[in-house]
Structures are given as C-alpha cells and as structure tokens.
Amino acid sequence: MSQNVVDAALGTNEPGACEPMTDVKETLRQFILSTYLPGESPDNLRDETPLQTSGILDSLAVLQVAAYVEQQFGIDLGVYDTSAERFNRIADIAATIARKRALRSSGDAA
Amino acid sequence: MTAQRLTDYLETSAACWPDRVAVVESSGATLTYGELERQADALAAFLAGRGVKRGDRVGVVLPKSREAIASLFGIMKTGAVYVPVDCTGPVDRCREILSDCGVRALIVDARFCECIPDTADCRDVVVVGSATNHVALQASTPFEAAIATPGVPIEDPGSSSDLAYILYTSGSTGRPKGVMISHENAVSFVDWCSSVFEPTPDDRFSSHAPFHFDLSILDIYVAIKHGASVYLISEDLSKNPKELARFIAANRLTIWYSTPSILILLLQFGNLGQHDASSLRLVLFAGEVFPVKHLREVQRRWPSAVYYNLYGPTETNVCTFARIPDQIPDDREMPYPIGFACSHCRSLVLDADAREVEAGEEGLLYISGPSVFAGYWNRPLENAAAFSEREGVRWYNTGDLVRWSPNEGFMYAGRKDRMVKRRGYRIELGEIERALYTHSRLDEVAVAAVPDADAGVTIVAFVSSHGGRPLSIVELKTFCATRLPAYMIPDRFLFQERLPKTSTDKVDYQALRGQFSSVGAG
Numbered sequence: 001m002s003q004n005v006v007d008a009a010l011g012t013n014e015p016g017a018c019e020p021m022t023d024v025k026e027t028l029r030q031f032i033l034s035t036y037l038p039g040e041s042p043d044n045l046r047d048e049t050p051l052q053t054s055g056i057l058d059s060l061a062v063l064q065v066a067a068y069v070e071q072q073f074g075i076d077l078g079v080y081d082t083s084a085e086r087f088n089r090i091a092d093i094a095a096t097i098a099r100k101r102a103l104r105s106s107g108d109a110a
Numbered sequence: 111m112t113a114q115r116l117t118d119y120l121e122t123s124a125a126c127w128p129d130r131v132a133v134v135e136s137s138g139a140t141l142t143y144g145e146l147e148r149q150a151d152a153l154a155a156f157l158a159g160r161g162v163k164r165g166d167r168v169g170v171v172l173p174k175s176r177e178a179i180a181s182l183f184g185i186m187k188t189g190a191v192y193v194p195v196d197c198t199g200p201v202d203r204c205r206e207i208l209s210d211c212g213v214r215a216l217i218v219d220a221r222f223c224e225c226i227p228d229t230a231d232c233r234d235v236v237v238v239g240s241a242t243n244h245v246a247l248q249a250s251t252p253f254e255a256a257i258a259t260p261g262v263p264i265e266d267p268g269s270s271s272d273l274a275y276i277l278y279t280s281g282s283t284g285r286p287k288g289v290m291i292s293h294e295n296a297v298s299f300v301d302w303c304s305s306v307f308e309p310t311p312d313d314r315f316s317s318h319a320p321f322h323f324d325l326s327i328l329d330i331y332v333a334i335k336h337g338a339s340v341y342l343i344s345e346d347l348s349k350n351p352k353e354l355a356r357f358i359a360a361n362r363l364t365i366w367y368s369t370p371s372i373l374i375l376l377l378q379f380g381n382l383g384q385h386d387a388s389s390l391r392l393v394l395f396a397g398e399v400f401p402v403k404h405l406r407e408v409q410r411r412w413p414s415a416v417y418y419n420l421y422g423p424t425e426t427n428v429c430t431f432a433r434i435p436d437q438i439p440d441d442r443e444m445p446y447p448i449g450f451a452c453s454h455c456r457s458l459v460l461d462a463d464a465r466e467v468e469a470g471e472e473g474l475l476y477i478s479g480p481s482v483f484a485g486y487w488n489r490p491l492e493n494a495a496a497f498s499e500r501e502g503v504r505w506y507n508t509g510d511l512v513r514w515s516p517n518e519g520f521m522y523a524g525r526k527d528r529m530v531k532r533r534g535y536r537i538e539l540g541e542i543e544r545a546l547y548t549h550s551r552l553d554e555v556a557v558a559a560v561p562d563a564d565a566g567v568t569i570v571a572f573v574s575s576h577g578g579r580p581l582s583i584v585e586l587k588t589f590c591a592t593r594l595p596a597y598m599i600p601d602r603f604l605f606q607e608r609l610p611k612t613s614t615d616k617v618d619y620q621a622l623r624g625q626f627s628s629v630g631a632g
Contacts, residue, residue, distance in 0.1 A: 038602065040583040049584055055591030055599040056584060059349040060371075060533075063379050079353050083346065 024073070024094045031068055032090070036061055047091040052084045062087060069093065075100040112301075114270040115293040117186050119300070119335040120147055127311060127337040133179050136344040136357065141176045143337065146183070149176075153184030153236075155261020156251075157215060160234045164189030164268045166214035167276065169232075170321065171197045171204065171225045174342040177238045177253055178321060179330065181217045182275075186293075189268035190214070192275045193288070194321035197222045198345060199595040203286065207278045208232070211288050211487050217253070270294040276487055277324055277424050279536045280598070282528065284544030288487030289424045296327060298480035299427040302454045303332045306418075306431070307365070307392055311337035314361060314389075318343045318368040323534070324424045325396060328367055348372070355380035355387075362389035366415070369534030370400035371566075373408050382411040389414070396420040396428065397534025398566055399445045399522060406438040421448035421522070423508050424536070425483040425496070429455040430520055448512070450519040455479040458505060459514055464498070467514070472523050475512045476505040530559040530567050535597045542571065542600060545593040549586070551575050554609045556617045557600060560626050571600035572609055572622050580605040602626075 029045055036056055037045060051057045057065060066082045069075070080086060081096050113119055120143070123132070128144030141149070162168060168185045170192050172178040185192040193211055195204045197219060204225040208216065212231040220239035226232065235250040251259070274293045281287035303309075315333040317340050319325035333340040341361055347353055355376055358366065373395060376382060393408070393415040400419065409417060417434035432449025451457040459473035460466060467473035482504070485493040498505050511523040528539045539557040546555040554574040559567040575581050583603045590599045610621040 036601075037583050037587075039580075039604070044582040044584045050588075053591070054584065054588040055596060056587050058596045058599070060375065062349070063351065063375065067379060079346070079350050082350070 021094055021098060024097055025090050027072065028065075028069070028090050028093055031072075032056070032065065035064070045090070047094075048089050050088050051090070052088045065093075069097060073097050073101070075104065113297050113335070115186065115268070115272075116274050116296055116300075116331055117150075117183055117267070119331060120150065120183050123334055123337045130311060130337055131339045132334060133176050134339055134341045134361070135174070135176060136342060136347045139176060141179070146176075146180055149180035149257050150183035150187055152257035152259075152261065153180060153253075154187035154264055156236075156256040156259050157184065157188050157190070157234070157261070158264050159259070159261040160215065162188050162190050162215050162234070164266050164272065166190040167193050167211045169208045169213040169216040169218070169227075170194045171208075171216065171218040171222045172238060172321075173197055173219055174317065174320070174344050175219075175238070176342075177217075179340070179342075180257075181236075182321070182330070185217075186274055187267060188264055189266055189272065191273040191290075194275065194277070194326075195225065196320060196322050196595060197225070198320075200591070200593050201225055202593060203595065207286055207288070210278075210286070211276055268293075270297065273484065277322055279424050280529070280538040280541045281492075282538045282540050284538075284541050286541070287489055287492060290484040290487055291427075292484050295481050295483060296331065296427070298454045299327065300331045300335055302428075302452050302481075303328055304335065305453065307332070307394075309333070309336040309338055309365070313338035313364045315340045315365045316343060316358070316363050316367060317341060318348055318366075318372060320345075324427055325367055325369070325534070327427060328394070351375045351378070351380035355382055355385045358390070359385035359387050363387075364389055365392045365394070366390055367394040367396070369397040370395050370404070371398065371533040373400075374404045377404060377408050377411065382408075387412050387414070391415055393417045394420055396422070398531045401563070402438065402442050402445055405434065405446070406440075406442070409434070409436075409438055419446050419448060421520075422477075423510070425506055426455065426477045426479075426508070427481050428452060429477045429479070429481065430457065432519060445522075447515070447518040447521040451477075454481060456503075457520070458500070459512055459520075469514050469516060472511050472513050475508045475510050475520065476500075477508060478503050478505045482506045530569075532565075532567055532569065532597050535595075537569070537598050539569075542569070542590075542594060542598055545590060545598075546571060546573065546586075548593070549589055551581060554606075554617075556609050556619060556622055558619050558623050558626070560623055565601075568602060569598075569600045570602045570604060570622075570626050572604050572606055572625075574606045574608050578605075578607045 066077050124143040124147035129142050131140045132143045132146045133141040168190045170181055182192050195207050201224050205227045208227040209229050215234040216232055217236045220237050236253050236256045237250045238253040270293045273290050274296050276288040276290050278286040278288050315329050317329035390412050419432045420428040422429040430448045430451050432447050434446055456478045458476040461473050512520040513523050530537050542557045543555050552573050552575055556572045558570050562568045586603055610618040612618045
C-alpha cells in the first residue's frame with residue numbers, strides 16, 4: 001500500500017469542498033472502512049472508535065489517512081495533528097479539519 | 111587496539127574525545143563521550159552494588175534517549191547482559207519476554223512501569239522520568255539517584271565470549287525467542303563495518319531502528335567506536351516522514367541506516383525535494399527486499415550517497431552485502447541481490463539433502479564465523495535445529511533460500527517455512543495464530559501472507575467463529591493490539607464457515623491463499 005491508496009480514494013472530488021461536519025465524518029469513515037477494514041459493517045466504526053491505539057491504523061496507515069485528509073479537504077496537518085492522542089478517532093480528525101478550515105477562512109477574510 | 115567487548119569502544123573513545131558529542135536526542139539534548147562514560151560507569155557501579163553480576167540479564171524498557179544509551183553500556187560494564195524490549199508493544203508480550211530470560215533488574219521509563227514482571231528474579235528497578243503511582247515502584251530507584259549513588263567496583267566484567275545482549279524475535283511456536291549475542295559476535299560485526307564503511311569522528315549516524323531491532327547495533331556501536339555522533343530518532347519522529355526529512359537535513363546526517371519501508375515512506379510523504387540532504391555519504395538498508403522502482407527514486411533524491419544492501423538475520427547480524435550501482439539503470443526491475451559474504455563470515459548453500467548446489471540453483475543459505483550467535487535463550491530444541499556441524503565448523507541455517515551467481519553473489523529467493531518479513535520485522539505466522547486462538551469466539555484460525563507489490567506482504571487471517579457469524583473486524587484488530595506488536599496485526603480478516611483441510615486434515619494454506627486472490631486483494 002502506498003500513495004496509490006490515497007490517489008485511488010480521492011477520485012474526482014474537488015479538494016477543499018466544504019461539506020458539513022457529518023459529511024466529513026462519513027467521508028473519513030468510508031475511506032477507512034474501504035482501505036483498512038474491508039468487509040466490516042459501517043456500524044462498527046463509530047465516531048469514537050479508537051483508530052491508532054486499537055490497531056486499526058498502523059503508522060503507515062496514519063500517514064495515508066493524513067495525506068488523504070490533506071488532499072481531500074485542502075488543509076495542511078502538522079506533526080502534532082497526527083499524534084496518537086489527536087488523530088485517534090474520526091470525531092477528533094473531523095474536529096481538526098473543521099478547526100483548520102476555520103483558521104483558513106479567517107485568514108482569507110483578513 | 112582491538113576491542114574485546116563492546117564497552118571497550120566507549121572507553122577508548124571517551125579517553126580520546128571526552129568533549130565530542132556522542133549522543134544527540136531528537137529534542138536536541140546531547141551527551142558528550144565523557145558524560146556518557148561517566149553515566150555508564152556510575153550506573154554499572156550502582157547495579158553492582160545491588161548485586162547485579164556477570165551473566166545476569168537486565169531488561170531495558172526505554173524509548174530512544176541518552177539514558178537508554180548510558181544504560182546499555184552501564185549494564186554491559188557490570189558483566190551483565192542487556193535485554194531491550196519494545197516499549198510501544200503490548201504489555202503482556204513485554205512481560206513475557208522479561209520473564210522468559212529471568213531478568214535480575216530492569217531499567218524502565220516511568221510511562222511503561224506496567225511492563226515490570228512480577229517474578230522473584232527481578233529485584234531492582236531503575237526508573238527514568240517521573241514515577242507514577244505504580245505499586246511495584248516502591249522498591250525502585252530514580253535513574254538520577256542511581257547514577258549519583260556511590261556504587262561498588264566491578265569485580266568481574268567478564269570475557270569476550272560472554273553474552274552482550276539478547277534480542278527477542280518472533281518464535282515459530284507462538285512465543286518470542288531470545289537470540290543470544292556475545293561480545294565477540296557483535297565486535298566482529300562492528301569491526302567489519304569499520305573496514306567497509308570507514309567511519310570517522312566527523313560522521314553523524316542516524317539511529318532509526320529501536321534498540322530491540324538488530325539494526326540498532328550498527329547505529330550505536332559503530333558510531334561510538336569511531337568517536338562519531340549518533341542521532342537518536344524518537345518514536346514520534348520516526349513515524350513522521352516530513353519531520354524526519356527535515357531532521358536529516360538540519361542535522362546534516364552523513365550515514366543513514368533503516369529498512370527499505372522507512373525510505374519508501376520518506377520518499378512518498380517526506381517532501382524530500384525541499385530538503386538538502388547532500389551531507390549523506392552512505393545509505394544502508396536491510397531487513398527486506400527493496401523494490402527497485404523505489405530505490406531508484408530515493409537515489410535520485412539523495413544522489414550524494416553510496417548505497418548498500420545489507421543482509422543478515424538477527425542470529426548473524428549482517429553476513430552478506432551488495433553495493434548498489436551509483437546510477438540504477440532505468441530498465442532494471444529485478445531487486446538487487448544480497449551480494450557476497452562479508453569478510454568475517456563464510457557462506458554455504460545446501461539443498462534439502464545437505465549437498466552443495468551449483469550456481470543458479472536454489473538452496474538454503476548457511477553462515478559460519480565469529481558473528482554467528484551463541485543460541486536461543488533456553489530453547490534446546492530450536493538450538494539443535496538451527497546449527498549443523500560440517501567438517502568441524504558450526505554452520506547456522508538461515509532458513510533463507512538463495513541462488514548464487516558468480517557476478518552478483520546471492521539472490522534472495524524466499525523461504526519454505528512460515529516466517530515472513532514485514533517492514534523489516536520477522537513475523538512467525540504461528541505467533542499471530544496463537545494470539546487469535548485465545549479469542550473466546552473464534553473456533554478456527556489460519557494466518558497466511560500474500561505477496562503485495564508495494565507492502566511486501568499482506569497478512570490475512572482466515573477465521574471461523576461460533577455459529578458461523580462474522581465478528582466485528584474492529585473488535586478483532588483491537589483484540590490483536592493487546593497481544594501483538596503493531597506490525598503483526600493482520601491487514602485483512604476473512605470469515606469462513608470452516609477452514610479448508612488437506613487430505614491429512616491439516617489446514618490447507620494453499621487453498622486459503624487461492625481464495626484470497628480470487629476474492630480480490632482490494
């Protein structure tokens with residue numbers, strides 16, 4: 001698995017398109033399910049399910065999810081944004097995306 | 111002077127270059143050779159004062175840190191044997207390893223105190239960092255206090271044939287097994303590195319591999335022998351290619367050593383083009399096959415370095431090597447060979463009937479020489495199987511299939527048993543099966559490795575559950591994470607009503623792999 005995983009999943013979506021929070025979570029859920037949990041019922045991957053500490057995402061997978069998030073949502077993630085504490089649940093990742101987008105919009109406005 | 115023991119390297123370098131920097135942490139904190147030697151001596155005297163003596167095992171559960179390097183040397187200076195354990199792995203596995211070799215003392219980071227085994231053998235614990243409220247810590251000593259405590263002189267630091275360290279690898283019976291390496295084993299390898307890589311005190315070595323992984327031996331001891339600096343790459347930094355690429359450039363590292371997987375991550379996620387890594391003069395890789403398309407790309411981004419493929423199981427450390435051409439041809443697709451035997455090793459390729467094979471034929475690679483390990487800790491059956499005597503020489507059977515060509519040396523051709531490599535780590539598929547069999551709702555378990563062009567292998571677990579109902583894959587992965595290191599957790603789980611069997615009623619792995627290919631690896 002490699003960058004190809006990310007490229008394939010990105011498809012034709014417009015980077016940076018502004019979906020509401022629930023859609024962001026659904027997009028993340030679909031990517032994680034199809035890439036790392038094929039065959040799993042979507043009900044078992046909840047917003048609060050640990051991803052790194054549970055063995056669902058290993059260190060390579062975390063990089064792939066981070067690259068996917070950066071390209072799909074048009075944001076930049078720093079070192080601390082992908083730590084096991086801050087990048088461990090779909091809810092946390094979606095919150096990071098929302099925060100980064102808010103910062104970007106306020107930057108644009110200024 | 112020829113070193114007899116690994117500790118001789120530090121003693122010589124500390125005498126020659128007391129003020130040169132020996133160790134640099136990712137945070138930038140440093141230790142000079144003089145400071146490292148003082149800390150190691152003080153810790154040795156403390157441990158000796160507590161009764162730690164020649165031949166005792168001392169566990170090390172520490173992240174990449176100055177204290178960890180001082181601890182490795184301090185333990186060996188007492189004549190004891192260090193046993194480094196993966197502090198990021200499951201607690202139960204950590205405790206199992208420390209109990210297996212009966213550690214007499216433990217040096218542990220305060221965050222990993224739950225790893226302390228509750229065996230009677232382990233009578234002293236030195237804690238690095240602020241201790242939490244763990245019960246077992248009542249009998250512990252803070253690291254700072256230990257190196258400030260007047261100790262006792264070392265009565266008998268031992269000889270070159272004594273063990274230096276024990277590294278645990280995945281075991282085919284389902285339990286990790288300890289590879290025992292003596293000082294002379296390690297010294298013969300380190301001295302070979304000197305002859306080929308010609309390090310100088312101006313070199314800056316990466317230390318990417320964790321201490322329980324044998325790649326760390328080159329990083330630490332070759333650097334220390336030559337008065338060079340070793341740059342410890344923390345667990346967090348090692349997982350972040352962007353920061354790692356920046357770190358390599360900012361610190362002007364000259365020697366890089368890791369698995370191909372890490373170099374591929376740097377290539378894919380590290381923005382290598384944005385960082386000047388022209389200080390690199392050597393890029394060494396080991397542990398798995400490096401797909402040529404990625405190797406060629408790394409070489410284009412880092413053109414200043416000379417590249418070497420190093421091969422060797424933990425049991426021998428590096429025993430064959432190949433220099434990669436400075437410009438890999440565009441049309442080369444076949445992976446580079448593992449090359450020729452190192453000058454301190456001898457090699458032999460035998461068929462199943464122990465007859466030497468001709469050039470071009472496949473056979474098992476056997477290695478002899480001073481770097482070949484002493485045996486597995488407390489595993490008489492596995493020791494008997496690992497070695498064969500031939501004309502008075504003890505040969506280690508690597509279990510790796512190779513083909514010999516007079517021009518390129520040995521080409522790796524796979525294995526016949528159930529050991530696979532993933533990101534440079536050895537995995538016995540039986541160890542994963544053993545862990546899954548402890549799950550109360552699984553009836554049958556079979557784990558197979560399926561080749562994957564990019565990742566090397568995909569690990570697939572075929573399972574059948576009570577009543578044939580699929581379980582949650584999230585739940586199964588979480589279960590595995592409490593029992594296995596991250597690199598052993600299966601990528602895929604496939605549910606079966608019952609597993610296919612051969613005519614002798616054994617699990618039909620070939621049929622399972624076929625099923626996986628036909629359902630699609632996606």
